[in-house]
Amino acid sequence: MNTLEIFELIKKNLDAVVSFQEEEGPTPSIYVRSDWVLRVLTYLKEDEALSFNVLMNHTGFHETESAKLFWHLFFDVSHDETEGHTHEEIRLVWHLYSYDQEHRVTIESSVPVGKCEVDSVVSLWKSADWLEREAYDLLGVTYLGHPDLRRIMLPPDWEGFPLRKDYVSPTSYHNVDNTPSEITKSFEPKGKSK
Amino acid sequence: MMGAYFQNIKNGFTTVFEGMSITFATMFVRKETVQYPEVDITSNKTIAEKYKGSLMGMPDNYRGVLILENGLCTACQICQRTCPIDCIAIENAKCDKTKPTDKDGKPVLNRFTQKEAIKTRALTRFDINIAKCMFCGLCEAACPTGAIHHTKQFEMNRECQEDLVLRFVSDGEKEIAVKRAEEIEAEAEAKKAAKAEKEKEAKEKEEQEKGAEE
C-alpha cells in the first residue's frame, strides 16, 4: 500500500486533521496535527490492513523558517493567507514499517518552539522509549505520558538542547574550559561563522 | 533424561578434545607478530617474500602526513574549503602571472579541466595542523594541480602541539611575496596614476583646445 492509499484510509476512517504532502523529496509523507498524532498512529498500528508493527525511527528537526502549506490545519486561515509568512517550529517525523504487509509510511507533525509537547507512543511500540528520550534530550520535545523521560546522551545537568538551530555551545562545563586553543583559532577560516 | 546426562559428558570431552587440538596446532604455525621498530616494515624483504607479497610495506595511496609542493601550488584555496575540520590555513597575495612547472620543467595541467594551470597569487601562509587532521584524503582529491598530497610518513609524534603545525611557507618567502605584492600593487597604482594623469592631460588639452576655439 502506498502513502496516498494510506492517507485516504486515514481520512475515511478517522476523520483526523491530516494532509498529504508529496512535493518535497523522494519520500511522500502524511502530515498530522500534533494533537491527533497518538490517535492516527494507534489506528495505523491496530488496523488489520495496515498493521504497522515497527516504529523504525522517530526524530525531529528544528525549522527556523518553515513556510508550511499546512497552516490551515492549525489556524483558522485560508491557504492563500499563509503565503509568504514563515514560522519557527520543531518538525517531528515517525517512520513506520510493517513486516506483515511490507509497506512503509512517513508521518509528520510539528509543534511550536514555545510549546514542544506531543503524545508519547511508547504504549504502541516499545522502541519509541529510547527514540523519544533522545528527541527530548537533543531537541527538547516533551512527550506526554512517557514513563521515563530523562536525558539519554547528555549528562542530566546539561543546559539547552543541542540540535536546535539557536543553540550556543557552552564555553565551560563543570570548570572544564571549552574555548579553542590559540592554534585552533588561527586556523579558523575568516568570514565563516559556525 | 539419563541419556541427556551422558550426552553432556560425552560432548564435553569430545569438544574440549577438538578445541585443544586446534590451540596445540596453532603453536606450530607462523606467528603473525611483526616486531615493528626493529623490523623495517616499509622495506623488509623477508616479510615480503614470506607472506605479504605486494602488500608489503605501504601502498602507493597510503594516507600519511600531508605535504605541499610549493612549486605546484596556485594558492587557489580549494583544499582549505574542502577540509571538513579546518586544519588547513592559507593566506595569499598577488603575484606575477606564471605557469607552475613540475620537476622536468613541463607545465602542470589542471586535473579537472586539462588546461595549463595559471598562478596569479602567491602563498604568504600555508599551515597544516596535523594534530587535527583526520587523514581523510579529501584535500588531495580536490587539489587541481596535485600540490598537496599524502606521504607514506606515519611516525609523527612531537614534543608539543605547536610542533604539529606544519608550515610550508617560511618567513623569508612570505616577506618576498608580500614585498612583491606591494610592488605589484605600487606598479598597478602607478599605472593607474599614469593613466589618470594621461586622461587628465588629455582632458586639459581638450579643454584648452575648447578654450582656444572659443
Next chain:
Amino acid sequence: MTSALKTEYLTINMGPQHPSTHGVIRFILKTDGEIIHECDPDVGYLHRGIEKLAESITWQGFVPYTDRVDYVCAMNSNLAYCMAVEKLMGMDSEIPKRAEYIRVIVSEMNRISSHAVAIGAADMDMGAFTPFIHFLREREHINDLFEMICGARLTYNYICIGGVNADVSPTFLSKTAEFLDHFEPIVEQINRLISYNQIFIKRFADVAIVPPKMAIDYNLVGPNLRGSGVKFDIRKDKPYSIYPEVDFNVPIGTGRAGTLGDCYDRYMVRVEEINESIKIIRQCLKQIPDGETKAIVKSSIKPPKGHIYFRTETPRGDTGYFIVSDGKTSPARLKIRTGSFTGMSIIPEIARGVFIADLVAIIGSLDVVAPELDR
C-alpha cells in the same frame, strides 16, 4: 516465612570502565546476590555530536565522519550515507555498474571483519581469549587488502557520493579470492574451537530469550532480529545496489541449542552470515564488469529540498539515515538510527532475572558497539 525477612538489593555500577562493555557503556544494576533484579543502561559516554557536526559540514565532507560513526564497519557506514544522499539527489541510477560491484565487495568484506570482531568479542566475554585473537589475525588480512585500495586501515573514506574514490586493481581481486579460500576453513575451525564447545553452548543457550513479537516491538534489526526467527534482510526484501543480482540465503535463528531467540541463535546467525558474505563476494568477483567507477558529481553539491529515510543492511542490522535538505551546501538535519541503539534499548527487559555473567553474554550476543550507539 521469607516475606518476614527484609532484604535489600545490592546496587552495583558496571562500567563505564569495565572490560566487557565494548567501549564505554555503563549499567546500573540492582542485584539480589548475583541475580540481576533491575538493569538501567546509561549511555552517552561516547556521544560526539556527529549529528550536530553534520549541520556545519559540506555533503561530501561528512563522508569521513560516517567512518567514525561505526569504525568496526566503516565501509558500510560510508555506503549507507552515500546511497541516502544519492537517493535524495535522484542520481541513484547514474552510479556506474563497476562502482556498485566494488561497493558490494568492500562492504561484504567489511561485514566479515565486523562479524569476526563481534563473534570474537562475545567469545572473549565468555572467558575464551584465543578465538578472539584468531579472528583478529584474519581481520588483519582484510585490513591489508583495504589499505591496498584506499590507503587506510580503519577509517576508509572509500565510498563517495557518486561511486568509489579509486578503482581496484586486478591484484586486489585475486588477493581477495585467495583470502576467501583461506578464510572459509578458518571460520569452521574457530567454530570447532569455540562455537560447538559444550561449555560455550551451555553459557549461551536459553539465555535472554527474545521472542519474535518482542523483537519486532523493540525494533531489533539485523542479526538480532533474525536470531529471533524473523526472516527479514533488507538486502533480500528491500534490495538495493546489485543485491538482486547475487544469490544468497538469509540465515535465521531456529533454536539450535535451546529456545528460539536465545543468545546462541543470535551468535550463530552471525557465524552463518560470514559464510553468506563469502558466497556473495565470490559471485561479485566473477561478475564484476569493466568501466567507470565514479559518476560525474559537482565538487559542491546542493541536493533539492526534502527529506529521506534510507535504510541499508550493515553488520549491526539496518542503519537508517534520515537526512533533511534545505537546498544548501550542508544538511539541515541528519539523524542516524543504528542497530546498536535498538539493541541496547532491549537490555533492561531481557536482563531481568539473569546472572551478572549472563548480562555479559547478552551484550556480547547483541553486538553493541558504543560509538555507533552514542554517535
Next chain:
Amino acid sequence: MDATLISLGLNPMPAKIISMVIICLIVLIAFVTIGGVLTVVERRISGFMQARLGPNRVGPQGSLQWLADGIKLILKEDLIPDGADRTLFKIAPYFCLIGVFGTMVVFPWGSGVMVADLNVGLFYFISITALVVFGVLMAGWSSNNKWSLLGGMRAAAQIVSYEIPVGMGLLVPILFSGTLSMGGIMAVQGWAPWEWIVFQSPFTVMSFCIFFIGSLAEANRTPFDLPEAESELVSGYCTEYTGFRYAVFFLSEWANLFVLGGLTTAVFLGGGNLPDFLADYTFLSVLVYMAKVSVIIFVVIWLRWTLPRFRIDQLMNLSWKYLLPGAFVAFLGQAIYMLITQHIPAVQTTVAVLMFLVFVFILIRFFIRVRVNMREQQIPVNSPASDVPLT
C-alpha cells in the same frame, strides 16, 4: 645435613634447627622462583597458541620477565582503599601464601626427596590448601568493593564445593596404596606407565579425571576462574590490591599451579620413580618428576587458553551432579574391582596395559587432528603468488 653441621662442632639441637632453616629457605626460594617463572611460561605459551610471540624482551626469550614484573610491582604504591577493613586487607594475601607454601612440607621433589614424609601427608595437603579460601574470602570482604565481594563469595562457594569431589577422587589412590603418606603412595607405583595408579583400571582413570577437574577449580584456573573472571567481575577479589600485596596473590596463584601438578604427579602418575637399575640416581628421579609436573602444568595452561568460563550455577551443577556421583561410582567400583581381582595379578596387569594402550590410541587420534588443523591454518593468504591477476 645436620650430620655435616655436627661434624663442624655444633651441638645436635642447634645443628638441627640451622639445617631446618636452611632447607626451608631453599624450598621457599625454589617456590618463589618457580611461581615467577610460571607466569612467564604461561604468557609465552598463550602467545604461541594465539599466533603471537608473548613477552620476549627481558632476558633470553623473555625468561627474566618475571623479575621485571616483580620489581615493578614492589616499587608501586601500596594502596588501601578508603573504608576497607585494614587489618583483614593486610593479612589476606598471606593466608593465600601460607595455604600454598605450607604444602612444601610434604611436597615430593622426587623419590625420597622431601622435607618431611608425614604419615598423614595427603590429609595434611588437603587441609592446608583449604587456607587459601580464607585469604580469598577475606580479600573480597575487606576491600569495600562490591565486585571484590562477589568474587570472594564465588570463591568460597566454589572451593568449598570442590573440596568434596577432590577428596573423594583421592580416596581411590589411597584405597589402592593403603597409605596416606606421599612417599608411600609413590612407592607402590612403578616406573612404567602401566604401573602408575592412573592406568590401573577404568575407575582409577575416572577418579583421575574427577580429581584433575576438581583441582583445576580449586586452583581457580579457567574454565573455573570465576572468582577473578576478568570479563565479568573486573578482577574479582584482587581488584583493589596493588603493589606487593598483589604480587603475593599472583605468586601464590602460580605456585598453586605447581603444587597442583606436583600432587597429581605424585599420586597418579608414578612420581619420580625410576627403573631399578637407575634407582640410586636421586638427581635423575628429580628430573623425571619435574618433567611430569611440567607436562601437567602445560596441560593446565593449555586448557585455560582453550576453554570459555562456566557460570556459577553450572559450576555448582558440575560439582554436585556430575563429579560427586562420579567419584562415588569410581570409589565403589575400584573397591569391588580390587576385591574380585586381588588374587589374579595377571588380570590386573592386562587391564592396566590395556588402559595405557587406549591412552596411546587417543594420543595418536589427537595428533592426527592437530595435523589436520595445522594444514587448515597454513592455507596461503596474501601470498606473493596471488599478485598474479585473476583470469
